[in-house]
Amino acid sequence: MYPARQKTALVLLLWLLGAVGLSVISVSTVAAQKSALEDIFVVRDVILDERAETAAAARTQALAKGQREAFRRLEARLIRSVHRGLAESVDADTLRFLVDAIQIDDEKTSNVRYLANLTVEFKPDAVRNLFRFLGVPFAELRSRPLTVAPVLARVDRYILWDDPNPWREAWRNDPEGAGLVPMLAPIGDLSDLAGLSVDQAVAGEPEALAQLAARYGARGVLVAIANVFETEPGILRTDVVTVPVGLPEMAPFSISVVGIDGDGEAGLFARAVGEIREVVEDEWKAANAITSSEISRVRAAVPISDLKNWVDVRVRIALVPAVTNVQVVALTATAAEVEIDHRGDLTRLIRSFERFDLILEETGLGPGTTPGTGQPSAETPLTHVIRLAGS
Known part of the structure; x- marks a missing residue:
């Protein structure tokens, strides 16, 4: 048996060890979550392809252009479209200061050509301070994902899960995006078919759409109803009406996209996906932008x-x-x-x-x-x- 004083000390020691254990777990959790947050300031997959008189000169030019392109992408991620343009005006010395580290993959050279895949990590505080100094509102809070229900309006019917649905394929072929609002395209498997009908999607049926969102771990659903028609021979146009469900900060909106000569439905819908992403990102940034240093x-x-x-x-x-x-x-x-x-x-x-x-x-x-x-x-x-x- 332990004396009372020793027993008390032992209990205290065990409690402290438990607290230390919790702190260790907490530190690892903090590191993981902090890494995910700082990932917002990392830009990946900048493709470099530069020619010059020598391979060394091509490499120098490629890395300089690549870092500026990375900053342009970071600017697009954090700033609303109406405020962009800094990437072209920031001088080389400032840009070098903003960069914390670079990673070069798939490097290939010839006598006059340099190719690589560049990853650029920016200094979060330096980027924030630059935006504040220039008076540019920015957002860095990443949204929970939202799911898209892509409904195609043909002359005789609406199409969601049936094939072919090139509007759904455009969303499936597009990654969830590198912005602050991940947008997920549903798989269209048996569970999706059983949980949401095309009529429920068009009607904006809250319960069925909430179940779809829950299945994909999303905070809500954006029902996107698109048509497609020919404005003149060889020129297609799509008008898209979007209705957010379970997304209280977002209002319904519509876009129109006109294709280029000879552009098929796939190319037209791909551009429409990009424009919708832009609108959704701008809405999120407007609602979450930090406009003051106070x-x-x-x-x-x-x-x-x-x-x-x-x-x-x-x-x-x-x-x-x-x-x-x-x-x-x-x-x-x-x-x-x-x-x-x-x-x-x-x-x-x-x-x-x-x-x-x-x-x-x-x-x-x-x-x-x-x-x-x-x-x-x-x-x-x-x-x-x-x-x-x-x-």
């Missing part, structure tokens, strides 16, 4: 069930892109009180929290009080509560 502060209570729960919530808060600093001002066995410095308004912060399965809601309370004591704790009002979604 820092705001919110004080919130965090109910705690155990140490693991507290570590999980604390990690998630720190990963929210809009959050610049988190300070724990009070901590008890059942609750914590934190001050969160953030960029952007409170609505955007709430939306950012949701992306990390955190609920930030108002308390209706007045000045801050220390959890469990009822005593005033600071001048900043305790106005919100933070909890894990589903808890």
Whole structure:
């Protein structure tokens, strides 16, 4: 038997070891989640193909052009289309400063030609500071995926799962995108056919479309109804009406795309997919853009069930892109009180929290009080509560 004092020390040691174990797990989780966030500032698959008098000169020119092309793609990812154009105006020295690392794959050379596949990793803080200095609003919060229900309107009927449906194939042939809003095309297997009929898709039937979204782990469905007709001999046009279901921040919209001479339905629909992606991305960036460098502060209570729960919530808060600093001002066995410095308004912060399965809601309370004591704790009002979604 252990003496009482030794037993107490042993229990304390075991608790500390458990806490360390949780911290190790938390650190690995943080690393994985942080890596996923920073991946937004990584641009892959920039194809280099340059000719010059020598292979060395071709390589130098190719890498310079490739890094500028990578920045152009990053700009397109983070900035609305109306604000773009920085990639062409940024000088070479600034561009070199923005680049953190490059990776070159599939390198091939001849006497006068250089070919490679380039990956460029940019410095997140340097890019953010450049955009803020230039007064360009940008977004870096990645949306949960949404699913597309591509309905083709022929003269006599609507087509969703039946073949041929070149509109559905255009979405399936297009990757989910390198932007902030992944858009997934359904497979069209038996489960899809059984869960959603073409009539339900056209009618925007919420329950059936919600089931489709759940099947693909999406936050909602974009029903895209496209027709196709010939405006003049050899020239096709498509008008697409899109209806978002389960996507409250997005309004219905429509686009029209005219093909080029000799362009078939496949090429026409491929361009229509690109234009829809552009509209959806712009809507998301407009709703989540950080337009000011000013820092705001919110004080919130965090109910705690155990140490693991507290570590999980604390990690998630720190990963929210809009959050610049988190300070724990009070901590008890059942609750914590934190001050969160953030960029952007409170609505955007709430939306950012949701992306990390955190609920930030108002308390209706007045000045801050220390959890469990009822005593005033600071001048900043305790106005919100933070909890894990589903808890």
